[in-house]
Amino acid sequence: MSGTTIDSPRARAEPLARSTMLLYSAPMMGFMLAGMPISMWFAKFSTDVLLIAPAYMGMIVMSARLWDAVTDPLVGYLSDKTRSRFGRRRSWMLGAIVPMAISLVALWSPPASYSEWQTVAWLAVMYILWETASTGLVVPYAALGFELTPDYHERTRLFTWRHLGTVPAYGGALILLYFLRTGSEAGTDAGRAVANELALVAAALLAAFVLLAAFRLPEPTAHQGRGAANPRAAFRDVLTNPHARLLLVVFGVESFGMGTIGLVAPYLMDDVLHRSDQLEMVLACWMVPQFVMAPLWLRLSRSFSKKRLLLSGMVMYGCGFGANWWLLGAPEWLVFVNVTVMGMAGGLLAVVAPSVQADVVDYDEYRSGERKEGAYTATWNVLRKAGWAASAGVTGIALSMSGYDGEAAEQAEAARTTILVFVSLFPAAAYVVGFAVFSRFSLNQAEHERIRAVIESRPGR
Numbered sequence: 087m088s089g090t091t092i093d094s095p096r097a098r099a100e101p102l103a104r105s106t107m108l109l110y111s112a113p114m115m116g117f118m119l120a121g122m123p124i125s126m127w128f129a130k131f132s133t134d135v136l137l138i139a140p141a142y143m144g145m146i147v148m149s150a151r152l153w154d155a156v157t158d159p160l161v162g163y164l165s166d167k168t169r170s171r172f173g174r175r176r177s178w179m180l181g182a183i184v185p186m187a188i189s190l191v192a193l194w195s196p197p198a199s200y201s202e203w204q205t206v207a208w209l210a211v212m213y214i215l216w217e218t219a220s221t222g223l224v225v226p227y228a229a230l231g232f233e234l235t236p237d238y239h240e241r242t243r244l245f246t247w248r249h250l251g252t253v254p255a256y257g258g259a260l261i262l263l264y265f266l267r268t269g270s271e272a273g274t275d276a277g278r279a280v281a282n283e284l285a286l287v288a289a290a291l292l293a294a295f296v297l298l299a300a301f302r303l304p305e306p307t308a309h310q311g312r313g314a315a316n317p318r319a320a321f322r323d324v325l326t327n328p329h330a331r332l333l334l335v336v337f338g339v340e341s342f343g344m345g346t347i348g349l350v351a352p353y354l355m356d357d358v359l360h361r362s363d364q365l366e367m368v369l370a371c372w373m374v375p376q377f378v379m380a381p382l383w384l385r386l387s388r389s390f391s392k393k394r395l396l397l398s399g400m401v402m403y404g405c406g407f408g409a410n411w412w413l414l415g416a417p418e419w420l421v422f423v424n425v426t427v428m429g430m431a432g433g434l435l436a437v438v439a440p441s442v443q444a445d446v447v448d449y450d451e452y453r454s455g456e457r458k459e460g461a462y463t464a465t466w467n468v469l470r471k472a473g474w475a476a477s478a479g480v481t482g483i484a485l486s487m488s489g490y491d492g493e494a495a496e497q498a499e500a501a502r503t504t505i506l507v508f509v510s511l512f513p514a515a516a517y518v519v520g521f522a523v524f525s526r527f528s529l530n531q532a533e534h535e536r537i538r539a540v541i542e543s544r545p546g547r
Contacts, residue, residue, distance in 0.1 A: 102235055107244055109303045110234065111251025113179060113227050116295030118252055120190050120288045121220070122259040126369070127266050128193070129482075130352040133492040135270050135277035136196065136205055140490055144482015146210045147349075150217040151475025155468050157221045162464025163317045165226040166457070173305035175230035175460075180300045182222035187289035189215035194285035198278060223296065225467060229459035232444040233306050236541075238534050239388055241441040246384040249376065249436050256373045262288065264366050267352075271362070309457045320461040323454055329446045329529045330462060334469045336524045340400075341473025343407075343516020346481045346508040353485075353505045357497045359413065359421075371425040376433030383437045392445075393527050395438050400524065402431035404517035410510035442527075445534050452537040455544070481508050 129147075132138040161178065168174035193212040196205045231248070235241055262284050269280030314320035324330050351369075356362035387395060406428035413421055447462050488504040490497060497505075 107247035111248040112295040112299040115255035116292035118255040120292045140482045141486035144479045148475040148479035151471040154471045158464040158468045161225045162460035165460035175226040176300045178226035185219035190289045191285045194281040228463045232459040242387045245440045324465045338469040340520045341470040343513035345474035345477030350508045372429040375429040399431045399434035400521045408514035
């Protein structure tokens with residue numbers, strides 16, 4: 087394994103090699119290719135092709151997220167404690183490849199001979215398997231990013247490059263979405279066949295990207311075995327860390343609002359705006375500014391605090407979602423402009439938020455002397471997924487109660503209004519609350535530098 091260890095995680099002001107940052111983006115590329123079609127189209131596929139009631143899909147997603155409340159903390163803790171020549175993070179990433187690929191293909195390929203209840207059961211099992219296997223990749227992967235460099239600004243640079251490195255994956259995901267949508271519109275049999283073929287392609291690419299990173303990406307060896315003594319101690323430290331506790335509230339509220347967007351966006355384009363043919367164009371308007379603006383956010387992060395940038399992103403997102411309420415009957419160009427603004431906000435949060443999280447993990451090392459990136463990543467993920475689960479359940483039930491019919495050419499007014507609420511007022515309110523909570527965040531650059539100085543002065547560092 088060439089270039090797979092770092093003797094010391096200190097690296098101070100030394101910049102990370104671009105090859106390291108691009109390698110770090112590889113698993114995210116694979117996960118986006120596989121996961122984005124699930125988050126953006128699977129609900130629509132299940133209601134319109136598999137003819138499953140939206141309430142069932144909402145309950146399936148919610149059940150999987152509740153199961154994540156068990157698996158995420160367990161994987162996070164075990165990842166922190168792992169000792170392996172492959173590294174405590176990369177060994178988990180390798181182990182996740184096969185179950186992820188199998189469950190991904192199975193999720194999009196329920197037997198056509200199954201009844202509705204059998205199909206619901208199949209989807210429930212496969213969705214939970216996919217989420218469980220994904221946890222084995224995502225939690226250790228995110229934790230590894232937190233420990234690749236201790237430098238306050240270099241972390242923002244790392245996550246900027248990771249974001250830029252996923253450009254091809256976003257493009258590929260749009261292509262997959264296009265074929266899934268057009269296949270579904272061609273009929274049930276065509277929709278099933280296309281979904282199965284694309285799932286095979288996505289599974290192969292996911293495996294290739296994760297393998298590349300697992301065998302080539304550096305990992306600090308000095309952190310192995312430095313996790314908490316037991317799970318209770320690990321998560322007690324997370325919950326008593328005031329900075330982490332505040333982020334837990336922010337992520338939970340934000341995810342509760344944002345969880346509806348991927349689920350409802352296809353319904354918005356098809357059943358409210360009657361422009362399903364423009365779904366990929368709308369998503370492109372959301373994605374392109376994320377990448378174009380990323381270098382600007384990196385530059386601004388050195389002039390303005392991370393806190394100010396994140397608050398600015400929340401304001402942009404909140405205003406953008408609020409403006410969605412007036413989409414019906416608005417000029418088409420205005421829809422694209424609004425989505426572009428929200429894309430800028432999404433890119434800002436994607437670049438800066440994980441950098442802030444890494445700083446908070448350093449505060450834990452300052453207090454405990456341990457490195458618990460896995461425990462912190464898992465706890466934040468649980469809150470995020472709990473928010474997504476709650477919003478998925480609420481959205482699915484609300485759509486069913488509003489009279490949504492997957493076979494209807496025109497939805498009832500109550501269904502259209504429900505869809506509009508969940509892509510506008512619902513997430514906008516979540517960002518108002520998130521802004522109010524995050525305004526209290528106090529871990530700035532000066533405090534982080536003081537913490538790092540104390541850590542580096544300890545014996546054995």
